[in-house]
Amino acid sequence: MAPILLVWMCIEVFYRFVPNNYTQKASEVKKNYDSEVLVLGNSHAFYGINPDDFSMKTYNFSNISQSLYFDELLLKKHLENFPNLKYVVLTVDYFSLSQIDNSSEDIYRKYYYEQYMDLNVPLISKFDPKSYSLSLTRNLEMNVDLIKSWIDEKTLIEGNKKGWARKTGVSSKYNNYETAVDVVAKNEDGLLDFNVNLNRLERISAMCLKRKVKVVMVTMPVTSYYASLVNKLKLEKLYLSCQRIAFNNDSLMYLNLFEDKKFDNNDFYDTDHLNEKGAEKCSKILNQFIAEDSKEL
Numbered sequence: 001m002a003p004i005l006l007v008w009m010c011i012e013v014f015y016r017f018v019p020n021n022y023t024q025k026a027s028e029v030k031k032n033y034d035s036e037v038l039v040l041g042n043s044h045a046f047y048g049i050n051p052d053d054f055s056m057k058t059y060n061f062s063n064i065s066q067s068l069y070f071d072e073l074l075l076k077k078h079l080e081n082f083p084n085l086k087y088v089v090l091t092v093d094y095f096s097l098s099q100i101d102n103s104s105e106d107i108y109r110k111y112y113y114e115q116y117m118d119l120n121v122p123l124i125s126k127f128d129p130k131s132y133s134l135s136l137t138r139n140l141e142m143n144v145d146l147i148k149s150w151i152d153e154k155t156l157i158e159g160n161k162k163g164w165a166r167k168t169g170v171s172s173k174y175n176n177y178e179t180a181v182d183v184v185a186k187n188e189d190g191l192l193d194f195n196v197n198l199n200r201l202e203r204i205s206a207m208c209l210k211r212k213v214k215v216v217m218v219t220m221p222v223t224s225y226y227a228s229l230v231n232k233l234k235l236e237k238l239y240l241s242c243q244r245i246a247f248n249n250d251s252l253m254y255l256n257l258f259e260d261k262k263f264d265n266n267d268f269y270d271t272d273h274l275n276e277k278g279a280e281k282c283s284k285i286l287n288q289f290i291a292e293d294s295k296e297l
Contacts, residue, residue: 008135011143015134020156021063021165022116028161032059033081037290040071040090044220048274051087051162053283055291056086060163063106068096068200073119075207085213087290088196090204092217094230094240094258095187097194108137142235166276167269180225183271192234194241201245203250209251216290217242218255221263221282222272255289257282 022117036056039049045062061074071090079085102110102123111130113119130136135143150156158165173179201217208215219238239256246254262285267278274282 007054007140008133011135011147012133012145014147014150018150018156021158022112022114024157024159025061025063025163026117027259028163029059029061029078030081032057032162033078034084035059035082036084037087037089038082038085039089040066040074041089041220042066042093042096043273045089045091046159046163047163047167047269048220048279048282049286050164050279051166052281053280054287057084058162060159062091062163065109067099067101067103067106067209068092068197068204069099069101069106069123070110070113070119072200072204073113073121075115075204077119078269079207079211079213085211086294087216088204088208089213089216089218089286089290090201091218091220092201092238092254093264094222094238095189095233097197097238097241098191098234099197100191101139101196111137151249164279167273167279168276169269170266170275171270175223175225175268176271177225180223180229180271184229185225188231192237194237198241198245202249205245205249205252209249213251213295215252216254216255216286217246218286219256219258220272220276221260221267221278223265223268225265227259253289253293255286257285260285 022104035052035058037058039045039051039058039060039062043062043064045060046064049056049060049062051060055129075088106123110121110123111134114121114124114131115134124131138146204217235258242254242256246252263278263279267274267281269275
């Protein structure tokens with residue numbers, strides 16, 4: 001029993017004291033409350049939207065597998081602290097609107113938002129032991145892999161002080177059709193009911209409207225491998241849903257880059273995440289989109 005307790009204690013200390021993407025975001029966002037543009041969303045934004053390519057001061061508050069559920073919670077907590085905020089950039093990707101709350105991606109991450117980012121997460125019961133011991137949020141193999149990664153990389157933090165994480169080059173291992181088959185299969189939930197997340201977008205829009213902040217929904221670009229494998233009916237429903245909600249809400253705009261011809265497969269590190277070159281291209285397109293809108297104000 002003693003060895004088991006010792007292992008548990010060591011892993012718990014690791015979780016509590018080793019900085020990571022969540023602790024960094026929680027700290028750095030407070031230093032960027034004077035930003036005019038705030039980026040929210042998943043890993044497509046985390047790796048694909050670089051604040052340095054924006055004319056206005058921008059902070060990237062996205063994170064890996066961050067769903068609209070957590071985008072809304074983060075905005076509720078921090079929106080009032082941004083006195084100069086003019087735009088919120090929000091990724092709405094192929095899987096975003098059908099993603100259920102407490103999905104497999106949230107099984108352990110929800111505890112990180114609660115513990116590291118001081119969010120009140122309704123998905124978590126006050127009787128849930130994982131809420132008090134982060135070492136219980138993953139199995140032993142995943143915990144060991146995380147610690148190995150920290151030892152190898154000397155850090156768990158990917159993003160810079162402005163919240164952007166850099167992917168360099170094109171990975172021959174991950175930027176190919178075979179990998180895209182696996183990634184799309186993982187992202188495909190088979191659901192076409194968007195109501196929960198469309199209502200969430202409405203609430204996000206209402207929050208921002210009160211502050212006279214505009215929301216730019218963006219469907220991020222992907223490789224031709226990825227685009228060729230998605231459910232076309234679902235993709236079309238995504239486009240139409242975003243266009244309709246933007247049309248009906250003065251504070252919402254929609255930019256669709258999913259199959260934009262300005263991007264080719266060399267702009268991606270893997271099948272659906274932009275590399276440094278692609279991120280620069282995407283960020284400049286977004287900056288121009290915002291700049292053109294701001295001229296009309």
